Amino acid sequence: MEKSVVFNGKLLPYLLLAPQLAITLIFFYWPASQAIWQSFLREDAFGLNSEFVGLENYQALFAQPEYYTAIGTTVVFSSLVTVLSLGVALLFATQADKNLKGASAYKTLMIWPYAVAPAIAGVLWFFIFHPTLGTLARPLRVMGFNWNPMLDGTHAMILVVMAAVWKQVAYNFLFFLAGLQAIPKSVIEAGAIDGAGPLRRFWTIIFPLLSPTTFFLLVVNIVYVFFETFGIIDAVTAGGPAGSTTTMVYKVFADGRLGGDLGGSAAQSVVLMVIVIALTAIQFRYVERKVQY
Amino acid sequence: MSFRQIAAATAVAATFGFAASPALAVTEIQWWHAMTGGNNDIVNKLAEEFNASQSDYKVVPTFKGAYPDTMNAGIAAFRAGNAPHIMQVFEVGTATMMSAKGAIKPVYELMKEAGEPFDPKAYLPAITGYYSTSKGDMLSFPFNSSSMVMWINKDELKKAGVAEIPKTWPEVFDAAKKLKAAGHETCGFSNAWASWAHIEQFSAWHNVPIGTKANGLDGFDTVLEFNSPLHVKHLQNLVELQKDKTYDYSGRGSASESRFGSGECAIFMTSSGYYATAKSTAKFDFTSAPMPYYPDVQGAPQNSIIGGASLWVMGGKTANEYKGVAKFFTFLSDTNRQAKLHQESGYLPITTAAYEKTKADGFYDKNPVPQTPLKELTNKPPTENSRGLRFGNMVQMRDVWAEEIEAALAGKKTAKEALDSAVARGNAMLRTFEKTAK
CATH class of the missing domain: 3.40.190.10 (Periplasmic binding protein-like II)
Structure with missing residues (x-):
């Protein structure tokens, strides 16, 4: 007869789970429920009087043409930032994984931007590419390129995408590098002996073995781009010019903080939450099937 | 009572005693503002001078970012129950602040309750009109007005x-x-x-x-x-x-x-x-x-119409704190101080006396720049379209x-x-x- 160890206690597992559950309840479920409740209220900025208005905030929201523009902007912005920050980070990680002199110095430097607060990152990029003050904008103009993110929506979008990617590449780089180092060298060497070139080795061996990391990063990056980029946008363009960098999360911030319209802002954040939950569910349902653990 | 209990009681008494005495001596007045560059220095200097002029109150200026940031920080602090005493709000925030009855302490009320000398007619009407009710009650204290x-x-x-x-x-x-x-x-x-x-x-x-x-x-x-x-x-x-x-x-x-x-x-x-x-x-x-x-x-x-900002007093503070705020406003209204502020910063003098003094001193003959906005504001008697705006x-x-x-x-x-x-x-x-x- 086989001997197996069974823990009979009911209390211990719950106790061990408790800290994590408490954090999830306090920092996710509680604020999320507050947002849902607030989205049914109309309140002044100071919170002095509030009134239950049912779905009025949602009706007003979907009647705004600017909201649909913001959804379109969000699709462009999030796809660009996610694809670029994952792609660039993977490229850097594969290069840093080689046997280089001073590799650890490169690796450390690569991680630095992640420690920069979004608003500060935004201000840095704002100044570097400011049409008249910017150290990099001036050469662009001297070369005859009419760089003007203050009026040209495409230029402004390029600028916020660069700033958002720059900040996220560091984080992705770290995980990709760890993922690469976990791949057994013997598998790659076997491929090399069988005559596979570096590119082929990458696509048939390394990339599939890296897929759990890539999948994890995809989920994390989508959450990042949907929720955490408003600080960068605020500092670089403030959603301008003419709303061309107003993403959904920036609009939540602008309507709630600048406009003092907390009900409308809460309604937007509920919509945003639903979208991100749906996106994450889709990823786990369909993309995860291709992941090889 | 055991020795340990006595020791603990003494320690508690000592802690409270020492902590309470400086707090009783000086009442801090928090002042959130949005002034940068040369004007930030002016704000700090004003607070320093006021603090040196008396020993009961201490005005503590804190820079809270650009105008909209300062206003948002103040509103958020109010909701969290720790608003500053004085908040600098730019002119376009006026309607929002006015409608927040209960969150603010109107200046005319504050001055009356604190028993400070206060004559609303001493202030330039082109400026105070913007910050007063239709009855002429001054709600916020004009600080840096410009055009x-x-x-x-x-x-x-x-x-x-x-x-x-x-x-x-x-x-x-x-x-x-x-x-x-x-x-x-x-x-x-x-x-x-x-x-x-x-x-x-x-x-x-x-x-x-x-x-x-x-x-x-x-x-x-x-x-x-x-x-x-x-x-x-x-x-x-x-x-x-x-x-x-x-x-x-x-x-x-x-x-x-x-x-x-x-x-x-x-x-x-x-x-x-x-x-x-x-x-x-x-x-x-x-x-x-x-x-x-x-x-x-x-x-x-x-x-032209004015721009710039005024100082709003937030609600829910103690009578003693309000007294300090009122004293600070009296200090700011002083003719010589207003004249000097105007001449240094380019912001408008808020009292008629300060404007007259600057003129009488012959200041504008040598420095015409600070007079330009005053000339614009008083170019013609205001009409419905040029009294101001409140949206x-x-x-x-x-x-x-x-x-x-x-x-x-x-x-x-x-x-x-x-x-x-x-x-x-x-x-x-x-x-x-x-x-x-x-």
Whole structure:
């Protein structure tokens, strides 16, 4: 007869789970429920009087043409930032994984931007590419390129995408590098002996073995781009010019903080939450099937 | 009682005793403000002087970021139950603050309760009108009032062959073309505060309404109407000039004021409060002139409206703290201090006595710059269109208007489409505000 160890206690597992559950309840479920409740209220900025208005905030929201523009902007912005920050980070990680002199110095430097607060990152990029003050904008103009993110929506979008990617590449780089180092060298060497070139080795061996990391990063990056980029946008363009960098999360911030319209802002954040939950569910349902653990 | 208990009791008593005594001696007054550059130094100096002048109260100024940031920080702090005593709020936040009864302590009430000498008539009516109820009760204390003026780089104008400082918009356009030809390729002329310049001040200066109900002063049920042919014509002119940078857009706030100080833009419209910074950064001969106008508009120029900020006292503080705030306001109203503040910062003197004193001292003969906004404000007796403006949600609405101006300048919309859309979006925001402000 086989001997197996069974823990009979009911209390211990719950106790061990408790800290994590408490954090999830306090920092996710509680604020999320507050947002849902607030989205049914109309309140002044100071919170002095509030009134239950049912779905009025949602009706007003979907009647705004600017909201649909913001959804379109969000699709462009999030796809660009996610694809670029994952792609660039993977490229850097594969290069840093080689046997280089001073590799650890490169690796450390690569991680630095992640420690920069979004608003500060935004201000840095704002100044570097400011049409008249910017150290990099001036050469662009001297070369005859009419760089003007203050009026040209495409230029402004390029600028916020660069700033958002720059900040996220560091984080992705770290995980990709760890993922690469976990791949057994013997598998790659076997491929090399069988005559596979570096590119082929990458696509048939390394990339599939890296897929759990890539999948994890995809989920994390989508959450990042949907929720955490408003600080960068605020500092670089403030959603301008003419709303061309107003993403959904920036609009939540602008309507709630600048406009003092907390009900409308809460309604937007509920919509945003639903979208991100749906996106994450889709990823786990369909993309995860291709992941090889 | 055991020895340990006695020791503990002594320790507790000692802690409370020592902690309480300094708190009793000096009452701290928190003052959140949004002043940068030369004006930040002035704020700190004012607090220092007040603190040195008496020993009961200590004013602690804290910089909270740009105007909208400071206002938001104050509102958030109020909701969290720890608002500052004094909060500097820019003029467009006035309607929001006024409607927040219970969150604020009206200044006329504060002064009366604290028993401080206070005569509302001592203050310049062009300024206090903006911050008072229709009955004339002063709600907030005017601190830094300004108006929009046109800053002129005299050296560059001379080099470009512009003999006289332009007075009208057509003259400004001509001067800008000459400046551009003389090497100012990236900027013939420009301005900070896009909406303030081309919608708010522009309307008052030409005696045309921004909105009904005397620009909202007579009620929150006001409707915007700044898409008139004159407004469209003006924006259309800017759109044409933007194409080759004879006019070059400089954003919604004051961040690009340095384009004047650096010499890039030789004609630049911004607040008269830019004076302190201009003095310390501009390495050329500069002056300020009244805003330009269209000569074919009957009655133009009318008078300008004020900008800048006032100090709001937040509700829910103790009587002693309010007494300190009242004393600080009395300190600020002192004639000599006001005269000096005005002469150093370029902001307006808030009392009639300070204005008269500066005139009597012959200050303007040597320094005409700080008088420009006063001349603009008092150019003609104010009309319905030029008394001021009071729109709810104005902080964000200014951004919405600027968005539409940007769309026109970038060629995405015609001037007419942009202004129609700015009016429509603004009206929707006004209706939302009307529902919450009861």
